[in-house]
Amino acid sequence: METRLDRYQGARENKIKQLKDLIEESERIVFLGGAGVSTESGIPDFRSGDGIYNQESGLAYRAVDVISHSFFMEHPDDFYDFYRRKLLYPDAKPNKAHKALVRLEKRGKLSAIITQNIDKLHQDAGSKKTIELHGSVFRNHCMSCGKKFRLDYILNTTGVPHCDRCGGIVRPDITLYEENLEHDKVDAAIKSLKKCDLLIIGGTSLTVYPAATFSQFIKHDKVVIINKSSTYLDLSAKLTIHDSIGDVLDEAIPRRRTPEQIKKDEKLIAKNKAREKAALEKAKLKEKGK
Numbered sequence: 001m002e003t004r005l006d007r008y009q010g011a012r013e014n015k016i017k018q019l020k021d022l023i024e025e026s027e028r029i030v031f032l033g034g035a036g037v038s039t040e041s042g043i044p045d046f047r048s049g050d051g052i053y054n055q056e057s058g059l060a061y062r063a064v065d066v067i068s069h070s071f072f073m074e075h076p077d078d079f080y081d082f083y084r085r086k087l088l089y090p091d092a093k094p095n096k097a098h099k100a101l102v103r104l105e106k107r108g109k110l111s112a113i114i115t116q117n118i119d120k121l122h123q124d125a126g127s128k129k130t131i132e133l134h135g136s137v138f139r140n141h142c143m144s145c146g147k148k149f150r151l152d153y154i155l156n157t158t159g160v161p162h163c164d165r166c167g168g169i170v171r172p173d174i175t176l177y178e179e180n181l182e183h184d185k186v187d188a189a190i191k192s193l194k195k196c197d198l199l200i201i202g203g204t205s206l207t208v209y210p211a212a213t214f215s216q217f218i219k220h221d222k223v224v225i226i227n228k229s230s231t232y233l234d235l236s237a238k239l240t241i242h243d244s245i246g247d248v249l250d251e252a253i254p255r256r257r258t259p260e261q262i263k264k265d266e267k268l269i270a271k272n273k274a275r276e277k278a279a280l281e282k283a284k285l286k287e288k289g290k
């Protein structure tokens with residue numbers, strides 16, 4: 001007799017198969033990922049039950065208020081106290097989700113990873129086409145003279161880190177609340193979304209700006225959602241899977257390819273190269289024409 005678990009397993013397998021087929025027939029996939037991609041690497045997210053916003057901040061302020069521009073300017077010492085305890089995970093390692101996306105990129109099928117995460121795990125896994133919408137804790141700069149600092153500098157100092165050249169305050173290159181996102185990153189993200197033939201949204205409840213608005217650039221029948229909890233796009237998306245992003249991507253993007261897939265991928269990679277070359281030449285001509 002078929003049990004409820006059997007039915008659940010059957011439905012899940014069916015969805016993974018659908019995702020596999022969609023990936024197989026797509027050539028310009030964009031992955032849009034949020035904090036849920038990093039939780040499987042031991043980095044807590046912000047909004048879930050045991051997320052950072054629901055933990056004790058250890059300060060007299062709410063966590064959500066601490067990560068704002070005005071708070072940073074008024075209380076840099078409290079900001080850094082919170083930041084070092086709650087936002088830095090220098091030893092975190094890429095998980096199954098990051099690794100599966102590297103396999104997809106190597107097949108020539110992935111045109112961009114747009115991430116809301118600031119932990120560099122996609123690059124650590126080997127992804128080249130990552131757009132870090134909210135910046136990275138691995139890059140820092142002096143607010144007075146602009147000198148750049150690595151994460152080590154923050155880790156090896158206590159209190160508010162000051163520039164060793166001019167004494168100015170050093171801050172991370174991340175976008176705090178009340179601050180604008182970097183234009184070039186948003187532009188690059190929108191450009192890739194407009195050109196993609198499949199958008200996989202994973203590990204985000206799609207409540208954070210601007211990711212929440214990105215779906216307007218793409219037809220919903222080209223959207224796949226993989227998230228543990230529901231999102232406002234669930235019903236209009238082509239496919240919705242409520243499950244672990246690491247498990248789903250690991251299963252949907254196999255480690256081994258068939259000889260036919262290898263042949264197809266080689267063709268696609270050649271096509272991508274030709275397209276990039278043509279775009280480069282077009283840009284050169286435009287430059288000359290100026």
Ligand SMILES: [Zn+2]
Pocket residue numbers: 142143144145146147163164165166167168
């Ligand atoms: Zn300086």
